[in-house]
Amino acid sequence: MSIIELNNSQIGHSQYNVALRDVSLTIYRGEKTAILGQSGGGKTALLQHLFHFPNLDQESAFYMQQDLGLIEQLTVFHNVYMGRLSQLPTWYNLLNLFIPQTKMRHAILPILQKLGIAEKENTVVKQLSGGQQQRVIVARALFSRTATLFADEPITGLDQKQSNDVLTLLLNSFQTSVIVLHDVELALQHFDRIIGLKNGKVYLNELSQNLTAAQLHYLYQ
Amino acid sequence: MSHNHPIFTKLDPDKNTGPYNIGPYKLSLIIVLLSLFCLLLADLSVTTINPLAELKRLIAGAFSPSLSAIDVMFDAIGKTISYALLAVSISAIISFLLAPYFNYKWVRILCTLIRSIHEIFWALLLLQIFGLHPLTGLLAITIPYTGVLTKIYAEIIEENQPALVGSRQQPHRFSNYFYIQLPSAWATIVHYTRYRFECALRSSTVLGFIGLPTLGYYLEVSLLEGQYSNVWGILSLLVFIIVTMRWWMRKTLLPFYIIGAIFTIGDWHNFVISRYIFSDMLPNTWHDQGLQGLIHWFSQLALSEGLTGIINTLVLSQVALFFTGLLALLGYPLICRHFTNYHGRAIGTLLLTITRSVPEYLLALICLIIFGPSMLPAIIALALHNAAIVAQLTGVYANHLQLNTRQLPAVENYFYQITPQLYGQFLAFLFYRWEVIIRETAILGLLGIYTLGFYIDSAFQDIRLDKALALIILTALLNIAIDGISSWVRSKVRRDSADRLTPIM
Numbered sequence: 111m112s113i114i115e116l117n118n119s120q121i122g123h124s125q126y127n128v129a130l131r132d133v134s135l136t137i138y139r140g141e142k143t144a145i146l147g148q149s150g151g152g153k154t155a156l157l158q159h160l161f162h163f164p165n166l167d168q169e170s171a172f173y174m175q176q177d178l179g180l181i182e183q184l185t186v187f188h189n190v191y192m193g194r195l196s197q198l199p200t201w202y203n204l205l206n207l208f209i210p211q212t213k214m215r216h217a218i219l220p221i222l223q224k225l226g227i228a229e230k231e232n233t234v235v236k237q238l239s240g241g242q243q244q245r246v247i248v249a250r251a252l253f254s255r256t257a258t259l260f261a262d263e264p265i266t267g268l269d270q271k272q273s274n275d276v277l278t279l280l281l282n283s284f285q286t287s288v289i290v291l292h293d294v295e296l297a298l299q300h301f302d303r304i305i306g307l308k309n310g311k312v313y314l315n316e317l318s319q320n321l322t323a324a325q326l327h328y329l330y331q
Numbered sequence: 332m333s334h335n336h337p338i339f340t341k342l343d344p345d346k347n348t349g350p351y352n353i354g355p356y357k358l359s360l361i362i363v364l365l366s367l368f369c370l371l372l373a374d375l376s377v378t379t380i381n382p383l384a385e386l387k388r389l390i391a392g393a394f395s396p397s398l399s400a401i402d403v404m405f406d407a408i409g410k411t412i413s414y415a416l417l418a419v420s421i422s423a424i425i426s427f428l429l430a431p432y433f434n435y436k437w438v439r440i441l442c443t444l445i446r447s448i449h450e451i452f453w454a455l456l457l458l459q460i461f462g463l464h465p466l467t468g469l470l471a472i473t474i475p476y477t478g479v480l481t482k483i484y485a486e487i488i489e490e491n492q493p494a495l496v497g498s499r500q501q502p503h504r505f506s507n508y509f510y511i512q513l514p515s516a517w518a519t520i521v522h523y524t525r526y527r528f529e530c531a532l533r534s535s536t537v538l539g540f541i542g543l544p545t546l547g548y549y550l551e552v553s554l555l556e557g558q559y560s561n562v563w564g565i566l567s568l569l570v571f572i573i574v575t576m577r578w579w580m581r582k583t584l585l586p587f588y589i590i591g592a593i594f595t596i597g598d599w600h601n602f603v604i605s606r607y608i609f610s611d612m613l614p615n616t617w618h619d620q621g622l623q624g625l626i627h628w629f630s631q632l633a634l635s636e637g638l639t640g641i642i643n644t645l646v647l648s649q650v651a652l653f654f655t656g657l658l659a660l661l662g663y664p665l666i667c668r669h670f671t672n673y674h675g676r677a678i679g680t681l682l683l684t685i686t687r688s689v690p691e692y693l694l695a696l697i698c699l700i701i702f703g704p705s706m707l708p709a710i711i712a713l714a715l716h717n718a719a720i721v722a723q724l725t726g727v728y729a730n731h732l733q734l735n736t737r738q739l740p741a742v743e744n745y746f747y748q749i750t751p752q753l754y755g756q757f758l759a760f761l762f763y764r765w766e767v768i769i770r771e772t773a774i775l776g777l778l779g780i781y782t783l784g785f786y787i788d789s790a791f792q793d794i795r796l797d798k799a800l801a802l803i804i805l806t807a808l809l810n811i812a813i814d815g816i817s818s819w820v821r822s823k824v825r826r827d828s829a830d831r832l833t834p835i836m
Contacts, residue, residue: 172497175497179497181510182514183515192510195498195510200503203502203503204506
């Protein structure tokens with residue numbers, strides 16, 4: 111069943127600044143979709159467009175952006191907690207800001223353990239390395255417990271082993287995922303469907319089992 | 332440009348520019364002409380028989396500062412700090428809660444209203460209600476400071492809009508505020524609040540002049556008795572407290588300071604409010620003739636004493652503004668890296684800090700003793716105090732300027748390179764102080780200069796609470812009007828300065 115359907119959409123900041131033309135594509139529930147393409151090729155614009163698709167309101171969705179959106183002055187616990195800020199009551203959010211509740215800590219700690227940053231729970235995010243910050247935002251996404259994930263290059267700054275682990279974790283934790291990637295091999299290995307962008311258009315939209323690495327490398331030429 | 336300084340956050344490239352643009356030089360010409368006109372109107376006479384002798388005694392006192400009365404003053408030092416600390420803490424908490432609602436009109440109006448009444452006027456008013464209870468001093472500082480802090484916090488937070496958290500639904504505004512906006516703006520907010528605490532130490536000292544048990548009380552007694560050694564001793568103590576603040580004001584110690592302050596501030600019992608106090612605040616005509624009588628009475632008052640007070644306040648503050656600007660332009664090289672080396676800047680910074688640490692009310696009183704009652708003492712006091720602040724801000728700003736050309740000789744550098752580049756910003760700083768100068772000018776009436784404060788003080792002394800309150804409201808209205816004009820002018824200057832400083836790419 112589809113959750114998003116685009117028919118000949120123009121995607122961009124305004125009618126004079128169009129990043130992608132005539133986009134027609136469908137995102138199916140339960141499918142793992144990768145978006146590939148050169149830098150500046152409209153990947154982020156497409157991802158944001160999909161995230162703000164009106165009919166998505168029934169689905170709960172989480173958006174992981176490239177510049178992370180972490181609040182550097184708060185601890186890892188609080189930054190992860192923020193994944194559910196709009197789901198939990200306000201008084202409870204304020205309570206957790208000053209006194210982190212055991213229930214929430216029990217929910218967040220296992221996620222941090224999986225990502226190998228459990229000992230940083232009470233550290234201020236400003237003091238973490240880039241790779242650690244990347245994993246905090248992954249933790250926030252996992253804690254949000256939404257059905258759909260939209261992620262813009264969620265594994266930048268991680269080494270190969272970590273990239274693999276984090277990607278597997280993300281894909282297993284969300285019913286549906288749409289992820290912008292750079293790595294062709296990872297895309298083929300982990301995703302059901304690949305959307306390739308080239309020259310301001312959707313160049314390919316295919317199940318990954320029907321694709322080869324060579325075809326995908328063409329996107330970057 | 333650095334965003335660390337509290338004032339810079341107010342003056343970033345403009346968002347709302349109108350169709351007009353005055354230009355900084357034309358604006359300066361208007362200020363100078365207006366000031367010359369006001370200088371003709373101002374009473375600048377020296378009325379003491381031998382001002383030089385008094386000045387000599389005062390300077391002599393500076394070389395033999397004495398803290399002989401320190402044992403009796405311990406209590407006053409404790410109370411001075413306690414009033415400031417508790418007031419700023421309470422203001423900060425209220426402002427945190429109010430700041431997210433600053434986009435509501437009623438919050439903005441309320442804040443403008445409470446901060447346009449000077450803390451001394453609040454204190455005079457509250458003295459009638461609570462007497463010498465700690466609440467008088469505490470509320471006198473807390474109320475206007477809440478108005479200021481709420482406005483500044485809201486502005487800082489508005490400029491710190493960080494990324495969103497990732498969900499499609501916006502979190503509740505309170506969650507959003509406490510988790511996202513407030514933490515992002517935290518460093519700037521702390522920096523500004525520290526600066527306000529410094530101001531509060533001065534305010535709390537000055538409250539001693541109207542009878543509260545703070546350092547100002549001893550300052551006034553020593554001054555009037557001519558014991559200048561004691562004056563300098565107490566003054567050095569105050570400056571010492573302010574200059575060393577960065578070492579003793581620590582986040583971890585703050586809770587202990589606050590608890591200590593609650594106990595040092597005075598006796599919280601004996602809370603009595605006069606039953607007649609609120610009916611005394613309205614004139615008899617209200618009780619007899621109702622609203623029409625009240626309006627008639629108020630307009631009579633506004634046109635007689637009110638008008639004289641307003642004219643004198645405006646004349647005095649205009650002259651003071653002119654000299655503030657002049658002194659600040661001459662003074663900023665003291666701390667500017669383009670003119671002074673490292674050691675010179677350290678001395679310059681100390682000099683400016685000391686000058687601005689002396690409360691302007693006290694400066695005015697000292698000048699009053701030397702020169703006798705006229706506008707002169709007030710002008711000197713206001714110009715020195717505010718010039719130190721504007722010079723500091725301008726100098727820090729100048730240090731951030733990147734020069735494209737090679738080093739010129741100092742005089743050429745000053746007139747051709749640095750000053751033209753920072754002039755728009757300097758004017759913005761100056762106009763920011765304009766509101767403050769007018770607020771302070773009104774207060775200096777308590778020293779016998781015929782500004783609004785003089786008539787307010789007289790009304791209090793005649794126990795005419797209705798008249799005092801009406802004149803305070805008139806002063807507040809004047810300040811609100813000035814506030815509006817000032818922000819309008821600043822927006823014009825800012826636009827120009829922004830253009831000047833960021834060449835079109």
